[in-house]
Amino acid sequence: MAHEVRGVVAKGKGEPVSVETVLVPDPGPGEALVKVQACGVCHTDLHYREGGINDEFPFLLGHEAAGVVESVGDGVTEVEPGDFVILNWRAVCGQCRACRRGRPWYCFDTHNAKQKMTLADGTELSPALGIGAFVEKTLVAAGQCTKVDPEASPAAAGLLGCGVMAGLGAAINTGGVTRGDSVAVIGCGGVGSAAVAGARLAGAAKIIAVDIDDRKLNWATGLGATHTINSSGTDPVAAIRELTGGFGADVVIDAVGRPETYEQAFFARDLAGTVVLVGVPTPEMKLELPFLEVFGRGGALKSSWYGDCLPSRDFPMLIDLYRQGRLDLDAFVSETIALNDVEAAFTKMHHGDVLRSVVVFE
Template sequence: MQKVRGVVARAKGEPVSVETVLVPDPGPGEAVVQVQTCGVCHTDLHYREGGINDDFPFLLGHEAAGVVESVGEGVTNVAPGDFVILNWRAVCGDCRACRRGEPWYCFSTFNAEQRMTLEDGTELTPALGIGAFAEKTLVHSGQCTKVDPSASPAAVGLLGCGVMAGIGAAINTGAVGRGKSVAVIGCGGVGAAAVAGSALAGASRIIAVDLDDRKLEWARGLGATHTVNSKERDAVEAIQELTDGFGADVVIDAVGRPETWKQAFYARDLAGTVVLVGVPTPDMRIPDLPLIDVFGRGGALKSSWYGDCLPDRDFPMLVDLYQQGRLDLDAFVSERIGLDDVEAAFERMHHGDVLRSVVEL
């Protein structure tokens, strides 16, 4: 058992606090990871606001990189000293998705069985089964993906959630490829990553849509060929105009609201693909759409879970591309902060001032 500092959300809507967290020694299949960096993701704010569930208190943080400190019985995929990115999809290998060869849809992912606690014994719920706004965290060994140790932890740790979600929404879910046209609605961290993924895949035209000119400029730096400020222009009309009147082959909704999903639906070409990667709230409903439009336009309407990624396959590949200078993960790191600065980082994120704040430990 070890005592570390960690960021805890005790109740819905209340400011987070830095508290002493007890981390058990790893049991069978588990690993203790010394956290080096952890990005401040909007999902952590969702946890604090009670938007995920009400299993308070939460140990926040999940977009992390670090070094394996110790492992439990039976662990063979990582060893002490390995540099790893943490993931929230430790595939089981035995559920119906895994058995049919689609482990990126695994319906029975692993987390550590032991719980980290506060000093008074109160059990903590780790965000996405990770809880990495802490000096050390306990995870299932399958949540550790070994990557090149020479890579910058602040940059590659972001693959643990938002950046992977965006890149994967384009490449894995949307099947963006050479010569395709893509529109991305919402250019925060996930949307900007979808832009970068589309550029990486060789898309010929990448249209970034947002209400904020700062985000549009970030998107242009990551590969957008055109930008649309939807406060000034109708997004659907602009996307159609920029694609010879047809609409984009793939439209990615990185916002996750009924209004933006409807825009994505009508902004795609016939037989085009809509990808929903922005996370809606439980009360949201699909907008009123004539069923004949769903039938008549053909194509595919998809949801993207974690960019439909397979961490052991995708993380090392993307880190290699980063090391080669072909994927600018550093561009996502807006600021480097400490554990005590997480609450302020939530505020900056809420106002759209950053792509990612990254906690360094």
């Protein structure tokens, strides 16, 4: 039996989104039906609407979500009805070469629900990142559900499903930030500010936030930055070096994903330091660096996929830290909105007015 619910759909490239009737099937083998309680408005959803991911319209948008499992299909053992879960878009397979080598956070064969959600006329929907959570109920692979403490706020918890986890993980998992390190984060929107929070959580001694917007620098300060640099009028490489005794930072995180910010990150790190790219470039971008500098500076140049997280390991741990008051996930929730406010939230996000707008379902 199909469940008739409301969801936010992008029907064509660049067109405003609309709230449509969505038909969601009962879960089949290995699937779970989740009643969504909250879902963050992420830049990736805007990329889908703009055709920047692929052209498989219409899209059912939304993916940073938390909710309650309503029912499960045959063979599901990970979760059961009534569990409070965060949805993730990298449900590990357990069988690929990365999983077999004990590195499931790199899983090369993640999976999604097999059945399709549709519009009322039967048109199949492409769920954003295999989730599609701007909807009252969604169908996912059971492995995309991670059970966490049900006392957590759904609006805050759901943000671990993408952007906040990407930033936290870029610092902790990919960058390996540890006690006493100096860290610089270039770009302090949602992901960059989360990287700042991750560096603080890991015990970094000096956390330098870099952006061209003083509002974002203020957000980063609230989440743990010890120093800020407005790079609209200051050379960030020179400023980071000045703040680190002339050496550069141990870890520099590029949360923008442009050639010019990556070059800044590359030259702002100390010898044997680490650069982490977590901002997402576009296909036409090219990077040129002096090859001798790549060799001579040593260290590591890394890309961070979803914060190199393992949801089953990281989500419960981070929710526990949130419940203990050691990780302020609530600070990322700039506003809570209704389902029909998503288009307006895209505009606010584009203008840098919010860290996250979060759709909250009654």
